[in-house]
Amino acid sequence: MIRIAPALLLALVAPALAQSAASPAISVDTLKDVTRELSSDAYEGRAPTGPAEARTVSYIVRRMQAAGLRPGNHGAWTQAVPMVEITARDVQPFTLTGGRIPVTMAYGAEMVAATYRVTPQISLSNSPVVFVGYGITAPEKGWDDYAGIDVRGKTVVILVNDPDWRTMTREGPFEGRAMTWYGRWPYKFENAARHGAAAAIIVHDTEPAAYPWAVVQSSWTGAQHELDQPGGHLDQSSVIGWMQLAKARELFASAGQDFDRLSAAAAQRGFRAVPLGVQLSTGFGNTIRRSVSQNVIGVLPGTTTPDDYVLYTAHWDHLGHCQPVPGPHGVDGICNGALDNASGVAALIALAEAHSRAGPAQRSLLFMAVTAEESGLLGSRYYAEHPLYPLGRTVGGVNMDGLNVIGRARDFVVTGAGKSEIEDLALPFIRAQGRRVSPEPNPERGGYYRSDHFSFAKAGVPMLDGGSGEDLVAGGAAAGHAAAEDYVAHRYHKPQDEYDPRWDWAGAVEDLNVYYRLGRRLADTPGLWPNWYPAAEFRAVRDRSRTAAR
Template identity: 40%
Template sequence: MRRDTDLFFIYLQKKSTDMKKLYLLIMGLIPFLLLYSCGETTEKTDIELLTFDLNIDNLERHIETLASDEFMGRMPMTVGEDLTLAYLENELSQMGIQPGNHGSFFQEVGLVTVTSKTDENLVITGGDENIILNNGSDFVIYSQLLQDEIVVEDAELVFCGFGVVAPEYDWNDYEGIDMEGKIAVVLVNDPGFYMDEDSDLFTGNAMTYYGRWTYKYEEAARQGAAGVIIVHNDAPAGYGWNVVETSWSGAKMQLDLPEGAVERSPLQGWITYPVAQQLMNAAGLDKEEMLQAALSPNFEPVPLGLKTSAKMNNTFEGGVSQNVIAIIEGSERPEEYIVYSTHWDHLGVRAPIDGDSIYNGAVDNATGVAILLEIARIVQAMEDKPKRSLVFLWVTAEEQGLLGSSYYANNPIYPTNQTVANLNVDGIFPFGPTNDLIVVGYNQNELVDWAKDIAETQGRYVVPDQEPEKGFFYRSDQFSFAKVGVPAFYAGGGTDLVDGGREVGEPLRAEYLRKYYHQPGDVYNPETWDLRAIAQDGEFFLRFGIDIANSDRWPEWNEISEFRAIRAADRN
């Protein structure tokens, strides 16, 4: 395994074991200090201020094992999955925790692995001269259809704005056009990204589901398009082209669903922003004028006068992966559930980068797996169990499009109308303990107010997602629960480090996202990681889950949330 020695890996070398122990002692005392010194806190919340010992050695053992080269990047339906499932089952069995699926720790998730290969070049015709694009550096295209050969012939390219149909905003980017036989070229994110932060349209610069690539593919299919190509741009996408290239090349997985259960366009893909500029120039259009037109609800699709053809040869193989599930039954209301979720999978083995081909997924998401194991261990050891049941769910294929959590949410073992809340843990940064806790989806539901009280017991404060335009709420497994109405919560340590503040924390976070997210460099390094950060967030989620479990409250979605009506229908 490669060991890098730049900013991400060298900052924390001065942290010692004694400092880690001192930190845990202090964190354990904070609740009592707050209890006896802050009468306002005890009046405002009914939080039971318990102390917990998240064992850093356990966290380290879990992360080091799961992110080792031996586990081969934990790709579903590989030896990496076999090793991961065996590890989780063994740990849970040793803890004496009850299996969560009628005597089994596993829930089968049918998947299909599709490998879609196309030519090295994509040729765009119709301009003064042909535009020849290179596979990987300029574009990625693929098909999810379970067919040996998919051909799109002389398909006209149509600029369809953001590819959004949103009746509540009187918005239709496909107004007045028949997309049969055509390819929609659409911008990433939604119109709100380019508007004032306080705009009511598309919730301002906070991404809605209309901005996610999954929605754009779904909508183009509903429109009958032969294809859909998303224009990538780093800022509105929230990640660089390297993430697109690595995530959307090679084999991809999808749920094994009956034919016709999901509409899909034959061709799906991405192009870089410079390529989009080339297309606009070839069509005699000004890119800035097209962007401004796309920001209007009166936008109409613009045929570019350009065409392309593509042939994709697919091979596909069905198989079964597993969600892992365990339960600690509530002492008084066992039929009411709080579901902890995290994903166990990562990207497996792919094309080497600087000689390293194993995408180990240490931060993403061996950290989350470890935290849930530690929470389960601690709760199982409690003499007085929480009043409501705690469900622990390690889902598969998050990296392939939230597939495992989507399957569970639509095939729940525990009814969604009896599930009080979902607490999702994903990608905890190991830069050291923080003063702040970032809540993603800050304005979605009442859980954020509850979380503020929990964070206060740690001496922390809660802040909204600092990059709402990137749509992180729709990019992890809590979204699958939200889609079926369950109030869902996703948070993690922020950038205001206890040691160094934002001046140190923000560059560290930015560097991880730029250089290590979904790259082979996401590895565990015991010499540089500060596991106190993992313990701190783990303690938060432990306290939060127990407090919800001991309460009789049912958190609700806020009025502005698109999930409120779904919950109301499910609960009624």
């Protein structure tokens, strides 16, 4: 249950409820048109810096302009995001020697490999392999999987998620079932690099990863993107990648170890890394292409306090061309990303239309379609590191990543609940629709760390990320859960994520009403600055930025 700040309720619940009757007209036609257009094959899956980026950006700009927004980058519609694309070629199998029998892992089917390093060739020869459990260094929790081991120049094998992911409650050193930042793959690769590992390989397991191997395969084969920064990321590991669970078991058996026993030991405080006595060899070439992608930004300037900003975000990118699958019209190799996240961009445009029709608010409203979310939140990260408007004057906002297209829900789920006061501000608008707030059904998936609000959170700006729960008006929780699981298993990050004219947009409209009213409340209440709860990891940076702004 979300904690409610009494001061916020006293000041805001009554006016919020009074305003709830004035429902904005969210255009379902806009939601359909934008989603259908951006997810058509003409946009080739909207890969950042890909052949269809210019078409994508141009379409979003036209829709923002038609919605009544002004260019958001001081007269321009876009913010340039310098990118480097690294495409591995001729990837050699993982060859592991020194055990009872050699173990080989084939690229794509059994392992994937890539690099952040901007270099034409990667070669790894006989790198000693060390099992480092969950690969976590968390001094505040008394946890260090790298204690007592030097992994410089070595290959580390890492378990996905957190040590307590099997706990069905939220209790535990790493918040129990809920994934923390320590459980996310970007953290694990970053931490391995900090410890000097030459290679970092995560063991894929569908339940704690929250997606099947096919998602890893489609996401980690082909072009990989990073921000183009000085130094070429040469401080990162030479090889990063994943291996199938079955191959990990085979590897550990060859090393004379029991994978399940060591995995259980790794979930306990005090675990110490285990050298496996085997060596890894692999290599590949890299095709390197530097380019510039674009964040698209529109603004509805405020009237009385235009230098305060309320933010709506959605990422426009998807995977582009990906692993082909048989389809009704032949083999389909385009990951169109209809739900993820053409629908979020459609929501951005529909909200811009609604706010524009209502007229300017007291504070300025920013509408931002960011690039390269699928590549590690790069577009939002770049904005957070190079803001066009001071983050200390950015009040907060809403991030949208996939709409509800399966019908109205009786509940609303806040991703990563319990972190900021912006959740309290949204609560009256949710309840005004007769809905309740439910816990995340799958907190182990780490949703809070997987979309663009996280980039802003790290910079101190509280953003709401949430939407319809699984308790559908038609069919109840069972139907909602089945639909969610079906999407993850059969469409997420696959060519099957395509626009469907049979979608039911009623639930999306209800969610957008919450987003609209929350944004309007933030924008029409000068002096209101939602903060993080005192124990939240982002409170200190918010306090610093607000102090500097004042």
